[in-house]
Amino acid sequence: MPKLFLEELAAEMVLEKPIKDQFGLILFQKGIVLSEKMITTLKMWGISEVSIETDSIGDKVSDTVPIDPAILSQVEIDVELLFRNNTKRGPFVTELMRHIAFRLAKKRIKETTHAQ
Numbered sequence: 001m002p003k004l005f006l007e008e009l010a011a012e013m014v015l016e017k018p019i020k021d022q023f024g025l026i027l028f029q030k031g032i033v034l035s036e037k038m039i040t041t042l043k044m045w046g047i048s049e050v051s052i053e054t055d056s057i058g059d060k061v062s063d064t065v066p067i068d069p070a071i072l073s074q075v076e077i078d079v080e081l082l083f084r085n086n087t088k089r090g091p092f093v094t095e096l097m098r099h100i101a102f103r104l105a106k107k108r109i110k111e112t113t114h115a116q
Helices: 036-045 071-080 091-115
Strands: 004-005 025-030 050-051
Touching: 025 036, 036 071
Parallel strands: none
Antiparallel strands: 004 050
């Protein structure tokens, strides 16, 4: 399963991979069942996304739709144009651009499915 952003997580989802901090220290082991408190803790630690076992998602996240790589690629080009004047990109701006691209791709997918 692709990684899910923290906003998409729900209690009782199961971690597919361990979650590590910036120094490589394991915060939560693979196979842990998430609780609301753990999700809040991940937010406080600044973790933005985690890998979740597909079987544990079920209908907990209705917005989780596979993103077409072609749509994501086009959206990334659009986001790149928005940030074209930002020549000094640190980790924050790079992560911001990735989040924007993800959200725009999801929006475009929803628009195309509703239009059909």
